[in-house]
Amino acid sequence: MKRLPKYLLVITVFCLIVFALVLSGFRYFLPRLDSYRPEIESYLTKQLNSPVSMTKIIGEWQNFGPDIQVEGLNITHKDVNVTAEKVTFSFDVWRSLFAFRLQFRELTFEQLYVNYHNPIFTGQSGDITLTEPDDISSIFLEQFDRFKLIESRFVFLTPSGDTSTLHVPELMWLNQTNRHRAQGEVTLDTPINHYGGLKVRLDLYTTKNGLIDNGKVFLTADDIDISPWLSQWVKNNSGVGEAKASLSNWIEITQGRITGSQLQIHQGEMDWSNDGTTHVLNVEDLILRMRRQENGWLADVPYTRKITMDGEEWPDGYLAVLYQPKEKQHDEAWRIRAKNIELDRLYAVLPLFSFLTPDFVRQWQYRQFSGVVNDFALDLTPENFEQSAINLSWKNVSWKRWQEIPSVQHFGGQLKGSMQRGELNFTLENSEIDTGKFFKAPLNIEKGKGTVYWTHSGDNLSLWSEGLDIQATSAWVAGDFRYEKQGEDQRLSILSGVRVTNAGDTWRYLPEEYVGKALTQYLSDAIIAGNIDNGTFIFHGDPADFPFDNHKGWFQVYAPVKQATFKFDSEWPALFNLDINLDFKNDGLWMSSAQAKVGKATATNLSAVIERYQQEKILINADIQATGDELKEYFLDSQMASIGHTLEELNVAGKINGTLKLDIPFDGDEVVASGDINLKDNDVTLNFMDTTLKGVSGQFRYHNDKLESDILTANWFGQPLAFSFTSHNDTDNYQVDVGLKGQWDIQKIQGLPSDIQQKFSGVFPWNGNVNVKIPEKGDVDYQVDLTGNINALSSKLTAPETQDLKNSPPIVISASGNSETLTVNANAEKQWKLNSQWGLGKQLRLLQGNLVSSSLKLPELSSQQRLTIALKGLEGDKWLPTLMAFSSLTPSENKITFPDNVHISLPDLNLAGQKWNNPQTEIMRVREGVKFAFSGSELRGDVFIPEASTPWQVNINYLYFNGTSSAQEDKPLKMANISDPNALKFSIRNVPSIDFECRECWVNGLLLGKMEGSLKQNQGALFLTGGKLENSSGQLSVNGVWSEDNTGKSTTKLIGKLKAEEIDEMAAYFGYIIPIIQSPLAAEFSLQWRNTPWNFELATLQGDIKSTLGKGRIEKVNVGQAGKLLRLVSFDALLRKLQFDFRDTFSEHFEYDSIKSEITINQGIMNAESVRVDGVIADIAINGKVDLLERKMDLQVVVTPEISATVGVATAFAINPIAGAAVFAASKVLGPLWSKISVIRYHVTGTMEQPKIDEVLRQLKENQAL
Template identity: 20%
Template sequence: MIVHLTRATRHVLFWSLIAVAVLMSAARIFLADIDAYQAELEQKIRRISGIPVHIGSLEAGLRGFNPEVILKGISIEAADPASKPDIQLREIRLGIDFLALLLSRDWLSASRVTLVGADIGIIRREDGSLMLKGLQASDEPPLWLLQSGKYEILDSQITWQDLKRHGKPVHFDRFDLVLKNHYFDQSHEVHLLSTLPEQYGDSLRISADITGNIFEPDNFAGQIYLEGTDLQASALVTGDLPLGFNLQSGAGDVRVWSLWRNASPYQVDGYIQAQQVKISKNQGKPIALDTFEGSFSWSDEEGRWRLAGYDVNVFANQQRWPDGAFYLQQDPQGNLGAVIKQLDLPAAMYLAPLLVPTDHDYADYLTLNPKGRLRDVSLFVGSDYLRYAARGGFSDLGVEHFGAIPQIKHVSGEISLTDQYGQVMLDTENAQFDASDWFRNPLDVKRLRGTLYWWQTGQAWQFRGRDLAIESADFAGLAQLDLWLPKSQASPVLDLTLAFGEFNDISQVPKYLPAKIMGEGAVDWLDDAFIGGRIKRGELVVKGALDQFPFLDGQGLFETVFAIENGEIQFNEDWPHLQSVYADVQFSGADLQVSILEGRSEKVDIDQAVVTIPALADSEHVYVWGQVQAKVMDSLAFLQKSPLKSNIDPVVELLNGSGKVKVDLDLKIPYYETDPVKVKVDAHLDGAQLTVKPIALNVEAIKGVLTFTEDRIGSSRLDARALGYPLQGRLSSDAQATYLDIDGVTSIDKLQKQFSFLPSDVAKGKFAYAGKLILPYEQSLPGSLRIGSDLKGVAIDSQPSLSKTAAEERSLNLAFQFEDGSELPLQLSYGSELSGYFLIDKKQEMLRSGHIVFGQGQAGRFEETGLKLDIRQPSFNLSQAAGAYGGNASSRLPALREVSVDTEQLVWQGQALGPLHGRMRFGDRHWQGSIDSAMAKGRFSIPEQLHANQPIELDMDFLNLSAMDKFNLEHADEAVTELPLIDIDSVQLLWRGVNLGALLLQTERVGNGIHFKTVQLQSGKRKINLTADWLKQPTGTVTQIKGTLQAEKFGDLLSQLAFSDDFKETSADIGFKGGWRGGPHQFSLDRLNGVLQLDLKDGRISSIEPGFGRLLGLIAMEQWVKRLSLDFSDVYRQGLAFDQIKGRIKIKDGLAFTDDLTVDAVAANFYLAGYANLAAKTLDQRVAVVPKSSGAVPIAGTIVGGIASIITQVVTDDYKEGYFFGSQYKLSGNWGDINVTPLHDEDGLVNKTWRGLTDFGWLDSITE
């Protein structure tokens, strides 16, 4: 079966396609010659439509299966041949729908007309009928448009004008329009789609399904749908709007479904989304909507219109009103009814000017600007707007301040009212009331429960509330209220009683004060007065006309009373708060009084106090009276946090104390800082104790009354004990400081116990003193304590310049400076002989540093740790001062760090050493300074550890050895291993007034003493080089020395040193090696041991004088030369010139031996042998004199005259060198009286005789 059906279907389809192909081919053949019918077609169209149509060209073809004729270059001729055609077309397409033709069998209804590129006009006449401009050949409407099957207008232009709304023409560039006429039900379907010009919007769509003749007024019905996107109202809406509305601007999207009857809408539903809308009613002020969105439904039946809105969202006036829903109805008589499911009142009031007549009396109530949301409200308003009734719920209701009505926010509840009476059942949370005429800030109500009734009379509105439960953020209360609001200009009258409690934070009290009708100063004080605490119960009563509040003249009653528990009160911002306060507070009329029963402030206990402000509105002061008690320091700490701070701070900084004090307060405190505070505080002391902290001085058993005012401190006579004895004092003050004058007595032992750094063994006795404690108010100035005494009754045993007996008077002045920091400055003066400036370590109670001046001048501040000592006296005994500083005194005093001495006579161990000017300072572990005295001048550096290997360094301009002879160094050899090393670099070394030259001395430490590794003395061509050792041995110390002396003018050196003036023009090269028992300072001839190597050249012995004898005594040849001069004065009276004096001298225990000392003179040679006792000053020597020629022997001379005559006659040759003429002499005796004995038997004729003379073999036994 299926196979047969499949085969049959194939045959049907095949032959159907064949038939269609044949028909289409026939149609094409028929249409091929269609252009021949152009003229005939123009005539037929003119005849049927009555339109003067001109066809430019004619084409034919198929549109699908339907034939289509295309007419191009179409124009409709104007009635006036000279004018432009009303309608012009690019082309017209005419076609037949075969299927529609088969069904209707009506060629006209099956036809299809398409206009492309049309430019037409549509006009709505005043009667509501439509006119197509240019399509009517006569006054009759173009009914043929409603008879054809389908009309299309594509890619065309159109001009619209609504004459019924007095609109202006609106031109659209591109639109597509489809008109379908349905044959069976005679209905018409219209679709319009347009892309709008930019000034009109984005797009527009209109769809309509209508019946009747749209070209006749009131003769069509149906439904119309309109949709537009981004429509621009100002360009599109050019005519009048219903109800007097005027749409000035706006843009948005619209979707509207409407039902029409008799060419008028009777039901409209739609959705609108618009932005930047401005709309007004009649000539009223336009309403601006930032955005508007909502759905609506409107209907009008028999004069009764209804309007419903839902999902309405409005953003305007910087507010958003979402989810609005309402229903409005107005009957033919003008009565308005409404059912409001949900409506935001700001939106309703904002839009109200569009609904309520602006010239009506009730328009003033729009100024209430209500806020909130209505729920399920039924409303009736009479046409006269005088009768109304309403019932419903509201939430977050609020109104602006209007007349006597305060601003109200966030009130919720239910309402039932008429124009005569009503009631509000309040069920509110977090409401707010702002009575700006009374209160500075809105009053927050956390919860409000109760019913408020009101009614209206001819004269006033009356309100009544009973047991209104109020719970604010701060307290809970129950109110009874009666309020009369006159309709005239009379004042409202209030009768309010509010019982409240559970007020747990009294700092919030100022929020509930009617500050706007109180004095500014009182309000400022009350704002700050209540800091903390709670009110267990209280009551507020207000009765009277509100324009008389707070009823100062008795026309009403205003009173608030409450009890504070555990409160904190500030009666002035400059005074400490009152804490733990239990007080009764009463506002009565214009007065305020706070009665404090108990409390504390800081650590001060309040026995009783009263704070009052009389006449709050006019008063400029707060008055405080009270009695308090506390410990001494606690009371000072209290006053320290008051306006008396600048007076009390210096006291607290310096004093500490214990004991109780009772204080009477009497304060008059202004509201404003520009006015002075009046203060009188009396502090009663009875047995209190105070300690002057910087010096730890205790003052006990203080009795008296201290009085503090706003600018002064004073007292009665104060009795106390300090330093073991009674004293009296009195406080006073001026604009700069507070003063405490004291008078008392004490003893040296009590004073030493207080100040441990004072010496304990130099003074004894008891003395009177006067003191003054100064406490400046200026913070940068330190306090001070000055103590003065004449020290009568005190004996002082110290240096002569400082000592005194108990009967003598000598001024002592002490000045303590109480500076910040860890140091306490102390200035001291004792007569005119001593001044000091000390810094005492407060924590350790000992001296940290000091500056002491002995003599004229004042000591200054020495910041470094240690002592600075200045000596400025005409004569200063250094050994006594060193003894006084040693022992216990030095252990109590800090170490010396700087010393300055300026004296014209320095005394050391009874020896006057002459003027001394020196400075030295300790730093970098060394004493460094300078000295200027007769002994030395220059700079020095002394190491801190003298026994170490660091030497004392002297960098001198000169050293004077002669001036040092007065020093007693007898004990120095005992400490040779502990003596410091010394290095000297002196420009000059003076001895006996002679500059010996530049001295360079360097030492180093060896195991048992000191080694002088360099001793160099140089001046011009004179140079001395030495090395030495100072050693400690079991038998004592010993000094060993080795060195040389080289000099060009040795005679000048001897002359300068006053040894002798006899040597002239002599060069010397002298070497010495030896030593002595004892230290270098213990040199003694009888302990001298060593060898002296003498070599003098090219000199002359001018004459013989005692001075020269002393020199020769040192070299064991002095006395014989002296005798030779006596014996040969006639020969050598002009001086003895020599080429060389050379020899070697051995010295042992002061005995000087020589056996080879030779004087090579110009005229003779001298040979010496023998010894000299340097300590005993005796001589025993032999001298041989050998002339070099006979011409050298004078004739004169009684001793050798005869021998000389014979020799000169017999021997005359110079080369004999006195072989036959030599003379010998024996020198013996004391240096001052030497005997010269000629030895004639040994005169030189035989060589062996001379050798025997000069052999001195007996000397060997002595020198061994």
């Protein structure tokens, strides 16, 4: 014992040495642990029976023990794959020694990825069972007492077979023997969406084998996809699509199976589809409880409030469903109990159970039940449906017809029984019952009650009633019926009293299957209106034997009908206001009436008889008095609708008398109708031509659809006409052929402008044929062929002239069309030809057409709405007045509209004295107006005519006009045109407001330059503003007014300015050579005359002209045509006189500093009040008068020499020595003469062409001094 402390000390020291060696070994070994990685991987692979790999191992010793980090861990297993980015093992050595088991200070898995290859839940038929653990899961559940997951993922297969991923941001797991607890937050990815916020709490117990045995799971989630958690079996058979909810769920697990659950859906939504229809179910605060019942399930919803489906809220009710799957002991079965269920809310929910009762669900969906079931109890066995039982009460129930069960509305009552037998107590109110083929139309029941019983076994069916009292549309029936069917034998017995307020509804209550199709159809069509009191209906026998010609049954209807409307045949008009007794006895019917209304016509002496239904025809005789419209309506409502359509197109006004005989078969054979119609001074309107024949007299006859007339006389457009017609029925159309003949006065033809009509005289004969095809349905087609001769007409127009009319060949017109469109072809041989398409209506519309000369090819009509005109050799000057007369028609006078696109081509047009080469005109309707586009060798530009009252826009890019003019140089100024008595009058009011611009204008070979201005129409006057003509030689600005008084007389006034840098350049620009050289021009004028702007009248001309010519000179005054400018005041003759008188003084030119003039004009007389020429060597003053009409003058001219040698030479030398030398030389030459003269006076008389100049005074200086 004394050595015990020593031994203990030795042992302690030894243990310390060993522990120190072990610690030293760990400190040495752990940092070098990665070098032993292959051996570690091999060892772990053997222990786990799965390949294990790592990318790096880091180890070190801490105070608490070894700390190991594994990077890139990868474990491959047949059931699961595991990878981890980083795993930290921190062993607590001291705790492990005291606990005698492995203890971890820290066990952390970072970015752990676990992929399960097999579902973690198994089971069928709704039995969900957890799978057995594998080797790897056993490590987590058994070997680790706790661990932590960071940023990890678990991929697994859900019970529905979908792949889902569980994201674990952070989760703590605690293992205690066979108890396992966990708490954390996870997110779940599904194939549909990504949902987060799933909080999990687990408290599970396992068996010794590691299987989860019992436990509880509590889940809370927001907006999570729950469809993957439905079993594959449920998902495949229920049609569930997307399902998501915010919920809380308590799940109980017993013996490895889910045995109970209480799910509280705070807010959820689920959709599913059935037969292409998608439904959406929304719930709020719903509790669903499920409990196992052996192998089945009992589910109940204690309340259904706050449930909406497809946007409609459910009523508060109760529902419990017990389902037992098929087993050896029993078949599959359903037990359903419900209260306060609205049927129309169930049609979309039942498809969720279509895997159980597909036939039942299909029938339910088709019938579309609605209403409220107060109590519902159903025991359903799908495999033996006939044994199912039902007991229910309801109110206000409706459904659609399905197979042999009719539809019903507002149906209340109680039903007890099964398919074999049952009893139905019912009430009906405002209900529509659709029986399918039993009755021809649904029964509209206002009130009804009674009891119906049935028995059914095999092919035998019995259906009978007690105490039926039904008030329906127009009828009140009180009685009973019984129907028996045994195999192929059947019998129907009916006895009832009938009261009918509207006999026209009788067809609703005839059971076609039992009464007979032929009679049912006939009575349905025949009885239209009336009332019946104390009617009796008796039927007894087999409906197949009706009408009991073998005496095996009895059928009789006695009906005293008052105020009846009766239609003997469905294809003929009804008879009105009948008091008629109908007596149906088996297969015969007899009727008679003294008077009846046939449509709006009156029929007298009426009789109708059906001797035997087997003969299937009725014979009717009557006399008819009617108007044309009444007769037309009658035939339109009959099988003779073709005659009615004819009377539509040949509308007869006035009273008509006739007869009618009808032989009407029931089997659809042709009705034989015959009679005659007399006309006397009736008006007949041809609707297809929109015209009326006045005072038609004659007779026509009809036999079925054939019409034939005598020669009828009438007046058409106020002129006599003879015509006849026949008609017959073709296969597809009713055809009417009309022959026409007339001889008409041209001045009585309507539609021509009055100015044109007054200048024509004579008559022209014409004839034609009209073929009209009237289909039973659709539009009328007709063909018109007319030939007319205009040789006998005479004309006072410039075009066409009388000779043109005499030489004209016959005009041939062919037209075809219907009430909407008309195609017209016309020609005059060797002159012109035309094809066109017209739209008919309130206004005649030309849709498209082509008018060409006979020598040109006529284009085909196309689909484009366009008018093309191509005429050769057109004399535009002759035709222009005629065309303008037509264009001046007011909208009320012009009944024709033209296409939006018109193309005019006149290859060799002669207009305004010029031949225009290939002018092309396009007329297009554009937005808010019409645009004219011109192209050709002489004209290019466009004109826009707006629809609103705004000015026309005229833009001319190029104009070349070279009209004919006289070659005589000295032609007098143009006088006013002499009015042509045959010319058409032109008014200023026809001129619109115009904004015009011409960028390049050539007139008679002369480039005028750019022209622009605006014409404004205002109260019968046309105002020109902003008028401008501008080119490189000068500029003309002008404003003016063209007005017209009440008598139609015109007045023109122009005010303007003319400017030029050098007047000789301006004259040269316009093709003239004038003697005035290098002189700037500035002129102002105001002129007025009584006539149109283009008819210049000198006799009425008045106004004033002011002009100033700057410094320049006059050379060679005899310059031909240009000399006319100087002849107005005989200035050219005066200069020639001075040049002759002072040939030593005057040279070839006359220099001046300025020429100023002020001239007034009154009634063609020009007063030269002040014409001053400030010359270099002389000043010239001119005054007097010039008669522009007589071309005579009376002028006084004063010439004053201007040269002073002393002053002139001194001034010139002071400015320029060289110029001064020239002036000095001139003064030496002129000095001897001009130094002696002070003033020379001349008197100019005579005409402009031959002026006479007389010197009246020559005053010398010395004389002046004296």
